[in-house]
Each structure stands twice: as structure tokens, then as C-alpha cells.
Amino acid sequence: MNRVRKVDFIIVGQGLAGSCLAMRLLGMGKTVWVMDQPHQNTCSKVAAGLFNPITGMGIVKTWMAEEIFAELFRFFPAMESKLGASFFYPMHLFRPFHNIEEQNNWMAKTADKERNKFVKEVYTSARYPNIHNSFGGIEVNQSGYLDTNAFMGAVRSHLIASDSYTEEEFSPDRLSIHSQSVLYHEVEADKIIFCTGFESLTPYFHWLPIRPLKGETLQISLVERPELIYNKGVYVVPTAEAEIYKAGATYSLTDLSKSTSQAGRQELEEKLTALLKDTYIVKSQEWGIRPTTVDRRPILGPHPEYSNLVIFNGLGTKGVSLAPYFSKQLADWLTEQGEIHKEVNINRFKPLYSRS
Numbered sequence: 266m267n268r269v270r271k272v273d274f275i276i277v278g279q280g281l282a283g284s285c286l287a288m289r290l291l292g293m294g295k296t297v298w299v300m301d302q303p304h305q306n307t308c309s310k311v312a313a314g315l316f317n318p319i320t321g322m323g324i325v326k327t328w329m330a331e332e333i334f335a336e337l338f339r340f341f342p343a344m345e346s347k348l349g350a351s352f353f354y355p356m357h358l359f360r361p362f363h364n365i366e367e368q369n370n371w372m373a374k375t376a377d378k379e380r381n382k383f384v385k386e387v388y389t390s391a392r393y394p395n396i397h398n399s400f401g402g403i404e405v406n407q408s409g410y411l412d413t414n415a416f417m418g419a420v421r422s423h424l425i426a427s428d429s430y431t432e433e434e435f436s437p438d439r440l441s442i443h444s445q446s447v448l449y450h451e452v453e454a455d456k457i458i459f460c461t462g463f464e465s466l467t468p469y470f471h472w473l474p475i476r477p478l479k480g481e482t483l484q485i486s487l488v489e490r491p492e493l494i495y496n497k498g499v500y501v502v503p504t505a506e507a508e509i510y511k512a513g514a515t516y517s518l519t520d521l522s523k524s525t526s527q528a529g530r531q532e533l534e535e536k537l538t539a540l541l542k543d544t545y546i547v548k549s550q551e552w553g554i555r556p557t558t559v560d561r562r563p564i565l566g567p568h569p570e571y572s573n574l575v576i577f578n579g580l581g582t583k584g585v586s587l588a589p590y591f592s593k594q595l596a597d598w599l600t601e602q603g604e605i606h607k608e609v610n611i612n613r614f615k616p617l618y619s620r621s
């Protein structure tokens with residue numbers, strides 16, 4: 266008796282990357298089989314879910330903001346309707362100026378029409394009573410947060426309902442690679458896509474320059490519920506729980522310990538004190554490790570030797586904004602309807618690959 270089940274694609278990992286890709290492929294009428302071993306503290310679970318088109322110390326428009334944010338605002342609301350769940354919360358973000366210089370710099374740049382699409386208002390004096398913002402600040406459009414756990418939970422339920430999900434650790438011993446297909450234990454597919462984040466890139470993709478970047482966040486309670494996200498060195502983002510906010514994050518390339526740290530807590534508390542006038546209570550602390558790349562771009566595409574092994578990784582610090590756009594690009598390529606852009610294509614790292 267033939268017990269082999271045939272699907273179009275196997276996806277390993279159901280974080281933000283795997284969840285978005287699975288929903289894209291299903292939306293194109295393809296069949297998927299998703300395998301995920303819920304690891305502790307995966308970054309999609311601990312992420313605050315913030316999306317913000319204006320980032321960085323110099324307050325610059327983020328890479329490909331027009332395309333990426335347009336897709337983000339199409340994808341997540343469509344997923345809410347499809348999955349019958351709520352997880353997408355557009356909300357303005359207020360970024361106070363640090364000093365008069367920053368305020369002047371910003372005012373000098375108000376002629377930048379491209380960037381100003383994302384700016385609701387520029388304030389030159391204090392705007393919000395609960396935070397330190399005496400130099401004013403900018404209020405950003407097209408920002409907000411995704412409740413990542415609610416989104417991934419809804420995707421998982423959807424996959425389980427069609428018997429397309431298994432809670433299982435991927436084991437290379439169970440995979441046979443053929444010229445036109447792959448067989449994983451009893452499931453055959455055209456291709457297998459690895460969306461495993463920073464963990465388990467081995468044995469096929471360990472040569473890629475994915476750098477782990479640890480981050481820590483605090484869950485805090487606030488009595489006054491801000492009606493928008495605050496962001497100055499630290500962000501304060503609502504969560505599904507009333508009065509509970511997520512504050513983050515830290516960035517460490519050196520401390521990669523799998524635990525929270527006193528240093529992380531201290532750094533966040535110092536930044537919170539510089540931002541908030543109201544008192545807050547720390548409820549808990551979390552950590553996670555982001556999959557970042559040397560050129561800060563995601564990595565998409567087939568293995569140099571085995572074309573039916575594919576990767577979708579390197580979402581770095583911006584998984585929420587990048588996953589909708591690049592899951593579409595990868596799904597289009599997987600279904601022969603589009604190309605993978607040079608900037609994110611795995612080919613850029615091909616010289617690093619050797620068979621040995």
C-alpha cells in the first residue's frame with residue numbers, strides 16, 4: 266500500500282516567515298505541509314510586532330518603504346478576514362526629538378515629499394503629557410503592531426483544520442532529495458522551504474552569513490493607556506492584555522546566552538525612565554535571537570546544489586514589515602510567476618558555498 270502523501274510544498278518552521286509563506290501558497294491554490302517544533306523563545310513569539318516606516322537615529326525612511334508597507338497593509342487585513350481572527354493594529358507612532366538640533370534637522374527636511382508620505386505631523390513643542398517630549402517630535406503614519414502570537418496561532422489552526430500541520434523537529438535523516446522532488450518520511454513535495462530562523466540552518470544552509478542578534482524586551486504595566494506607540498531609544502507597544510505594554514528592545518551580537526540578563530533589564534529601564542513620566546511596573550522580561558544578515562537584507566531562494574531545497578530567512582529586526590512582501594515574492598517564484606530580486610537573492614552569497 267502506498268502511504269506517501271503528495272503536496273506541492275513542505276515548509277519547515279512556522280514563525281512569521283513560514284506562516285506568511287504558507288498562507289501565500291494556499292491562497293494560490295497550492296497544497297502545503299508545515300512542520301514546526303515550537304522552540305522556546307523564537308523571535309516571532311517574543312517580538313513586539315512593531316512596524317514603522319521611519320526608523321533609525323537619523324529618522325530615515327526604511328528600505329523599500331513604499332512597496333513593503335503597501336503590501337503589509339494589504340496582507341494582514343486580508344488574513345484577518347480569511348482566518349476570522351484579529352491581530353493587525355495600525356496605530357500612529359510618536360517619536361520625540363532628542364534635542365533642538367534634531368528638531369531643526371527634521372524641519373529642514375520637510376520638503377522631502379517621499380518621506381513625508383509617512384509623516385502625519387511634526388511638532389516643535391511638547392505634545393503628550395505622559396512622556397518627556399519638550400522638543401516636540403514626529404507622528405508617523407502607516408505604523409502599528411501585529412499581535413504575532415495571535416497571527417501565528419490563527420495560521421496554525423487553519424493548517425491543522427486541513428491536516429497540513431505537524432508539530433515535529435525536522436530531521437535531515439528523513440529527507441531524500443531527488444532531481445524533481447523531495448521525500449520527507451511519507452510526504453512528497455516539489456520543494457521544501459526552510460523558514461527556521463536563526464536556529465537549525467544546518468546541514469544545508471549553515472554556510473550562509475546569518476548572524477544571531479539577541480534582543481530582550483520587558484512587559485510593563487501602565488495605568489494610563491497611551492493611544493499611540495511611543496518610540497525614543499525604546500518602544501512602548503500595546504499588547505493583547507489591557508494595561509500591559511511591551512518595551513524593547515536590546516541588540517547584542519556578543520551576549521547570545523539563552524536567558525534574560527540584568528544588563529538588558531537595566532538598559533531598557535534607563536531608556537524607559539528617559540521616555541515615560543508615568544510610573545510603570547515591570548511584569549516580566551523576555552529574550553529572543555533575531556536572524557540578521559551582513560547586508561541587512563533577507564535571504565530567499567534555492568540551495569546552489571539542490572534546487573528543490575529553498576530558504577526564506579534573514580528577516581532580522583523587521584520581520585513584521587518584510588515577511589508579507591517577501592513571502593509574496595518567494596511564492597511567485599516558487600509557482601513560476603516571478604523572480605527573486607537580486608538584493609535578497611541567495612545567489613549573492615553563492616561564492617561562500619563549497620561542497621565539502
Ligand SMILES: Cc1cc2nc3c(=O)[nH]c(=O)nc-3n(C[C@H](O)[C@H](O)[C@H](O)COP(=O)(O)OP(=O)(O)OC[C@H]3O[C@@H](n4cnc5c(N)ncnc54)[C@H](O)[C@@H]3O)c2cc1C
Nearest residue numbers: 278280281282302304309314315435462480553583584585
Ligand atoms: C526581542 C525581539 C523583539 C523583536 N521585535 C520586533 C518588532 O517589534 N517588529 C519586527 O518586525 N520584528 C521584531 N523582531 C524580529 C522578528 O521577530 C524576526 O524578524 C522574525 O520573527 C523572524 O521570523 P522567522 O520566521 O524567520 O524566525 P523564527 O521566529 O525564529 O521562526 C522559526 C520557526 O522555525 C521553528 N524551527 C526552527 N528549527 C526547526 C526545526 N529543525 N524543525 C522544526 N521547526 C523548527 C522554530 O521553532 C520557529 O517556530 C524582534 C525580535 C526579537 C528577538
